[in-house]
Amino acid sequence: MHPAFQGLLTIIVGVGGCVAYYYFSNQFLDRVLCPARGKHAGRNINRANMIRPWLFLMPALIALGLYLAYPVFETLRLSLTDRSQGGAFVGLANYQQMASEPKFWEALTNNFLWLLIVPAFSTMFGLLAAQLTDRIGWGAIAKSLIFMPMAISFVGAAVIWKLVYDTRPLGQDQIGVMNAVYLSLGGDEPQQWLTIPFWNSILLMVVLIWIQTGFAMVILSAALRGIPEETIEAAIVDGANPFQVFFQIKMPQISSTIVVVWTTITIVVLKVFDIVFAMTNGQWETQVLANYMYDKLFRANDWGVGSASAMVIMLLVSPILVWNVYNARKEMR
Amino acid sequence: MADLLLTDIAKTYGGTVDVLKNINLDIRTGELIVFVGPSGCGKSTLLRMIAGLEKITSGELRIDGQVVNDVPPAQRGIAMVFQSYALYPHMTVRDNMAFALKIAKKSKAEINEAIEKASKILQLEPYLDRLPKALSGGQRQRVAIGRSIVRDPKVYLFDEPLSNLDAALRVATRIEIAQLKEAMPDSTMIYVTHDQVEAMTLATRIVVLAGGGIAQVGSPLTLYEKPENEFVAQFIGSPSMNLLPGKITGTGAQTIIEMDGGGVAVSDYPSQQSDMGAQVNVGVRPEHLVETTGEYIFEGKVEITEALGEVTLLYFEKVGEGGPVISKLAGTQSELRGRSVRLGAEPSKVHLFIDGESLLYRTGGLAKTATTAHLAVSVH
Numbered sequence: 001m002h003p004a005f006q007g008l009l010t011i012i013v014g015v016g017g018c019v020a021y022y023y024f025s026n027q028f029l030d031r032v033l034c035p036a037r038g039k040h041a042g043r044n045i046n047r048a049n050m051i052r053p054w055l056f057l058m059p060a061l062i063a064l065g066l067y068l069a070y071p072v073f074e075t076l077r078l079s080l081t082d083r084s085q086g087g088a089f090v091g092l093a094n095y096q097q098m099a100s101e102p103k104f105w106e107a108l109t110n111n112f113l114w115l116l117i118v119p120a121f122s123t124m125f126g127l128l129a130a131q132l133t134d135r136i137g138w139g140a141i142a143k144s145l146i147f148m149p150m151a152i153s154f155v156g157a158a159v160i161w162k163l164v165y166d167t168r169p170l171g172q173d174q175i176g177v178m179n180a181v182y183l184s185l186g187g188d189e190p191q192q193w194l195t196i197p198f199w200n201s202i203l204l205m206v207v208l209i210w211i212q213t214g215f216a217m218v219i220l221s222a223a224l225r226g227i228p229e230e231t232i233e234a235a236i237v238d239g240a241n242p243f244q245v246f247f248q249i250k251m252p253q254i255s256s257t258i259v260v261v262w263t264t265i266t267i268v269v270l271k272v273f274d275i276v277f278a279m280t281n282g283q284w285e286t287q288v289l290a291n292y293m294y295d296k297l298f299r300a301n302d303w304g305v306g307s308a309s310a311m312v313i314m315l316l317v318s319p320i321l322v323w324n325v326y327n328a329r330k331e332m333r
Numbered sequence: 334m335a336d337l338l339l340t341d342i343a344k345t346y347g348g349t350v351d352v353l354k355n356i357n358l359d360i361r362t363g364e365l366i367v368f369v370g371p372s373g374c375g376k377s378t379l380l381r382m383i384a385g386l387e388k389i390t391s392g393e394l395r396i397d398g399q400v401v402n403d404v405p406p407a408q409r410g411i412a413m414v415f416q417s418y419a420l421y422p423h424m425t426v427r428d429n430m431a432f433a434l435k436i437a438k439k440s441k442a443e444i445n446e447a448i449e450k451a452s453k454i455l456q457l458e459p460y461l462d463r464l465p466k467a468l469s470g471g472q473r474q475r476v477a478i479g480r481s482i483v484r485d486p487k488v489y490l491f492d493e494p495l496s497n498l499d500a501a502l503r504v505a506t507r508i509e510i511a512q513l514k515e516a517m518p519d520s521t522m523i524y525v526t527h528d529q530v531e532a533m534t535l536a537t538r539i540v541v542l543a544g545g546g547i548a549q550v551g552s553p554l555t556l557y558e559k560p561e562n563e564f565v566a567q568f569i570g571s572p573s574m575n576l577l578p579g580k581i582t583g584t585g586a587q588t589i590i591e592m593d594g595g596g597v598a599v600s601d602y603p604s605q606q607s608d609m610g611a612q613v614n615v616g617v618r619p620e621h622l623v624e625t626t627g628e629y630i631f632e633g634k635v636e637i638t639e640a641l642g643e644v645t646l647l648y649f650e651k652v653g654e655g656g657p658v659i660s661k662l663a664g665t666q667s668e669l670r671g672r673s674v675r676l677g678a679e680p681s682k683v684h685l686f687i688d689g690e691s692l693l694y695r696t697g698g699l700a701k702t703a704t705t706a707h708l709a710v711s712v713h
Contacts, residue, residue, distance in 0.1 A: 230419035233386050238433035238484075239407030248432075252423040 018059075025055050072314070079307035094304035104309065106285055107292040110201055111316075114272060114288065117202070119265040121209045123258060126216020130224055131246065133217075143221070147214035154211070154274035161207045162279055165193040197285040204286060207275050212268065216261045223257035224250060256331045263324035270317050289313050335397040335410065335487035335521050336362055337383070342392035344378055352378050353545050356392065365514050365522040367532040370542035371568070377492055379542070380525045384413050384490050397487065407436075412481035413490040416497065418473045420465040426452075426476050427461040430483045447483040454516065455479045471502045478513070491524040495531065511535055529569055533557075541565050563689045566616050572646065572659045574684070575622065576614045577631060584608050587680060588692070590615055596675075598630040600683035602692045613692070616684035619646070619661035625677035631658055638670045647674070 001009075029051060030036065034044035082090045098104050129146050133139035149157060166176030167190045174180040179190040194200045227250055235249045251258070273290035280286045282295065289309055297306030342356040353375040360366050368376040381387035383394065385406035394401055401409050412433075420429050427448060434444045452458045455475040465473055474494060481489055494510070495503045511534065514522060526532055532539050533553040541548040541556065541564070548568075549561040560566035560574075567573040579598060583589030588604040590613060591597055598615045617630060633649035636657070645666040649658040660676055662669075685692040 228417060228419065230415045230417050231421055234413070234415060234419040234480075235421070235432070236386065237384060237406045237411070237413050238480075239436045240432075244436060249421060253421075255423070 021059065022056065026052070029055060075307045075310050075314075078303050079311050081304065083303045090304070094308040098305045098308050098312075101305075103282075103287055104292060107282075107287040107289045107309075108312075110285075110287060111270065111272075111289050113201060114205055114208075114269045115266060118205050118208050118212065118269045119262045121205075122212035122216050122265050123220075123262050125209065125213040126218075126261065127220050127258070129213065129217040130221035131250075134221065134224060143217065146217055149211045150214040152211070154208075154272075155278050157207050157211055158275045158278035161203075161210075162194075165203060165279075167192050194280050194286075195284045200280065200284055201286050204275055204279055207279075208269065208272060212265050216265065219261050220254065220257060223254040227253050256327050259327045260324060260331060263320050263327065266320050267317055267324065270313060270320070289316075336360065336395075337488065337521065337523075338393075338395040338398075339383075340393040340395075342379070342382065342394060343390050344375065344382060344387065345390045351545055353382075353542075355546055358540065358547070358550065360521060360523070362521055363519055364537040365524060365535055367536035367539045368523065368525045368542055369527065369529060369532045369539060369568070370548075372527060374542040375545055376525045376527075376542050380413075380490055380492055380523060383488070383523065384411055385409055386413075407433075410487035411490055412484045412486035412488075413492065414474075414477045414481055414494045416493040418465075418477040418497070420473055420476055420480075422465055425462050425464055426457060426468070426479075429465065429476055430480050433480070433484050444483075447485070448479075451479040451482040454482065454513070470498050471506055474498065474506055475509075478510075487521065489520055489522040491522065493526055494524075495526070495528070507531055507534060529571065533569075539569075541568060543568070559691070559693055560616075560684065561691050561694045563614065563616070563686050566684060566686070566691075570618055572619050572661070573656075574616045574618050575631075575658050576616050576686070577658070579613055579615050581608050581611045581613055588685060590685070592630060594631065596629045596632060598678075598683055599628070599680045600685050601680045602683070602685045604685075604692060608687075608692075611687060614686040614689075616686060617678045617682060619659040620644075621678045621682035622658075622660040622676045623662065623678065625675055627677065629675035629677045630683070631676045632673065633658060633676075634673045635669045635671060638667050640665050640667050645669075649674075 029048050034048040034051070035041075036045050036048070038044075079094050080089060080091065081087045082093070129143070133142045133146075136142075152160070163175065164177045165179075166174075167179055168174050168176070170189045174183060174190060176190075176193075178193055179187075182191060183189075193203055231249060231253070232245055235245050240248065271290055272288055273294065276282055276286055276288050276291045277294065282288070282291045290313060293306050293309040293313065295306075296302045296309060300306075337358070337360040339356050339358040339360075342353065343351070344353040345351050356379065358366075368379060370376045378387055382389050385401070385404065389402050396409055396411075406413075421432065424432065430448050430451060431444050434447060439447075448461070452461060455478060457472070457475055457479055460468060460472060460476075465476065468476065474497075477494070491510075495506055498506060510524075514520075514535070524531075524535060536553055538550060538552055539556055540550050543564050549556060549565045551559075556565055556569045560569065563576060567576070577592060577594065577598075579590040579592040581588055581604060582591045582597075584604040584606055586601075586603050588600045588602050588608070589597065590600065592615065598617075600615070615630065622631070631649070635647045636650055637648040639646040639648070642665070643663070645662050645664065647660040647662065647666070647669060649660070651657050658676075660674075687695075
């Protein structure tokens with residue numbers, strides 16, 4: 001069978017199956033299980049309405065349970081056992097071993113740096129872009145350009161930026177923008193940017209900032225538009241200059257949106273994997289937790305330590321996720 | 334505490350759309366001027382130009398003798414109360430009122446004193462530490478007014494401040510604004526509304542705006558008793574003035590008109606020999622149109638009656654274009670429904686318009702200034 005035809009068939013069966021599930025399960029509920037007729041019509045309608053949400057949510061609940069909830073407990077179990085000893089319970093031994101590895105602490109430190117820098121700069125640049133593109137004629141074009149990196153996969157972005165940081169031997173044309181600029185500004189010889197510790201981590205963060213600024217801009221731009229125009233005019237009449245209007249009137253009114261954007265990017269940052277994997281693979285002191293986990297789990301085949309580091313990532317993400325959801329709900333109210 | 338002088342003010346959008354033109358106004362210290370007009374007449378635009386939120390396309394705006402066309406809003410000595418209150422939602426009532434003073438770098442003591450004074454006048458003392466969302470509509474409106482008061486401006490600008498309140502609160506707040514004005518006799522206030530009851534009750538003078546220009550400026554009763562044109566005649570007063578076509582058959586100190594629909598009207602408006610035979614519109618307010626057995630201006634069948642308790646509105650069959658003729662009679666008169674009735678009015682209540690303009694204000698007729706002077710006497 002031709003692959004395209006196969007794909008089409010899959011889509012038809014998949015989508016059709018979903019539609020059929022909702023349609024027929026609903027029919028079954030209303031016609032067979034709790035029919036709205038006879039002596040108990042009223043009671044049956046009430047019962048059907050109580051069952052219906054569960055019926056419709058069931059596919060999602062099953063999928064999430066199978067692919068999200070179950071793996072959490074399985075990972076927890078794996079992190080407390082040793083596969084080489086036939087799955088024997090070893091307590092916190094895996095965690096102890098992980099804590100004794102310098103590479104883990106390097107990953108944790110780097111993650112912490114990412115956490116501080118990426119959300120802050122993405123949100124700041126996003127807010128700046130949202131405010132500056134708001135009232136100019138070509139603002140829409142500028143916005144789509146800034147938003148475009150969002151459409152690129154992390155790996156794709158990593159490849160693009162690898163070219164930006166690329167190094168060629170002295171005497172050849174530098175195809176990496178950074179070295180080209182560096183040399184034209186009087187640098188002695190081309191630098192291997194991604195091998196210089198600390199700064200290489202920053203260079204990796206730039207990639208994620210480049211991607212996430214568009215996201216921050218779109219959300220914050222909508223929030224800025226939602227500010228009542230009259231409050232801004234009132235501030236102008238009250239004598240506030242543009243900076244005071246921005247920082248004292250506009251920013252506080254969109255503070256909950258800023259928190260949501262910030263925390264959403266923070267969660268992305270804690271899970272960052274592709275960029276590091278594709279650009280340095282954690283060498284030259286650029287390791288992060290997700291890549292460390294991948295290294296342990298699938299390269300070293302150390303399921304215990306790999307799962308332990310996965311648990312650490314989950315523990316770090318959870319509180320931020322809770323705060324994020326709390327703020328997003330507050331904003332909706 | 335300031336005079337405003339508007340000279341040939343105009344507003345054009347995009348170089349082509351004239352919103353306002355030829356606006357000339359002389360507003361004196363201590364006046365409460367109300368801008369009224371139908372929606373889209375440019376009354377809010379005019380207010381925003383005075384505030385400095387909207388650029389003046391041409392003409393000159395002077396506050397206290399100083400041209401302020403290019404002066405930023407904060408330095409014009411104005412304060413504005415917005416229709417939606419425009420309170421800063423993230424600040425307490427106290428901070429809302431203090432904002433302008435903090436921007437102006439006033440001392441803490443000065444700020445506190447100003448807030449204390451304003452909150453006392455507006456009875457906002459118990460709410461100073463609340464956020465705007467914890468206040469009712471009326472309280473928010475008072476905070477918005479308080480925010481203006483603390484700045485001690487030369488001119489207060491109100492942009493439809495009561496339109497977001499419910500009917501009962503609107504009446505109460507209207508009275509509060511009137512009392513506020515009385516407590517600050519030296520402050521100049523400009524008030525925009527589309528509600529003519531607000532205009533009639535609050536204004537020292539009303540400016541009726543229509544079609545991008547000023548239709549008439551005058552005290553509330555001038556507008557009611559001596560409207561300059563058909564627009565003002567119909568805009569002020571509710572239900573609006575009836576206009577009936579007729580032809581002048583007698584001139585002099587009084588004018589006699591033969592109505593197109595039969596009947597004869599006599600008006601105290603003077604006319605000249607040359608007016609003989611001219612086509613006019615005879616204007617009579619519903620409350621002045623009463624049942625008569627003698628000379629009648631209008632005869633028709635009552636189609637609908639609306640008994641409002643204190644008065645009854647009679648709607649007559651439509652004659653020609655325009656709305657139905659309406660008469661407002663005292664008491665309950667529901668039994669008139671379906672009957673044919675003859676209506677007349679006292680000569681002093683009969684207005685005459687030629688081509689939409691009042692006969693009273695014609696060039697060559699009674700000069701405008703003379704009318705106002707005459708009226709000032711008759712009102713007192």
